[in-house]
Amino acid sequence: MPRPAQRSRVSRTRQPQRRAGAGPLVAGTIGLAVALLILTPRVQLADGVRGLAVRIDALAGDANLGIDQVEVVGHRSTSQSDIFDAVDLTGIRTFLRFDAAAATARIEQLPWVDTVALTPLPPNRLVVHITERRPFAIWEQGAHDTLIDETGRRLAMIARGKVGDLPRLAGAQAPEDAKRLLDRIASFPEIAARFEKAERIAGRRWRLILRDGPTVELPAEADAAALAMLVEPRAGGRLLDVDAAIIDLTVLRRVTIRKLPVPRRG
DSSP: OOOOOEEEEEEOOOOOOOOTTOOHHHHHHHHHHHHHHHHSOOOOOOHHHHHHHHHHHHHHHHTTOSOOEEEEEEESSSOHHHHHHHHOOTTOOSGGGOOHHHHHHHHHTSTTEEEEEEEEETTTEEEEEEEEOOOOEEEEETTEEEEEOTTOOEEEEEETTSOOSSOEEESTTHHHHHHHHHHHHHTSHHHHHHEEEEEEETTTEEEEEETTSOEEEOOSSOHHHHHHHHHSOOTTSOGGGOOSEEEEOSSTTOOEEEEOOOOOOO
């Protein structure tokens, strides 16, 4: 489950060997160059320019202008270590050679991460702003459950029964169609109040299991119309109120009711 929001500042102090003559003027000049490079879109550099960039990068590091402090803001469920690994400062001394676009793309691959904003604060500080995805439903898989967001993205695997306040789904391809189905169910409050689980059948249609009510086989198309049939008044009572039965609505407007067998006692 998501942990409380964290604002963590982690410093990675480097011990550069300051060269003679790397005084305030040099540091200021390099700092200005680095700042301009941060604000300039990255392009493919010619070999000579690339070599000059490596040289300036080394001088900037020697002038104490290296990246030695990374601050992560807004993460709840994503571990700090995973974020730092994705930032990947291996072999990077300053902002001159830091590829912010590539780092952003790597961070966005982490399961919980929705959006990322990297804010360089020269001369030596980088702030990583994280916005995380929210659990939307639980997808049952074998003996484990998987938290998914509303887009169907798999966020984390959890022990069965650890989370009990989210809609439950089952079946292959269930995450991809979950939001559409659950939004439709939400438009029928009486059905939503009894919703227990939805199972995706053959990647085409849904089976609803309702608490204190029937199991409903929905059609592959027009499932909104089938949901409306459950709550509409009928002779003998609403379909929603039929207990211990399977209601087959796979052919719209043709209702088939099969009573579930009563388990023997003793």
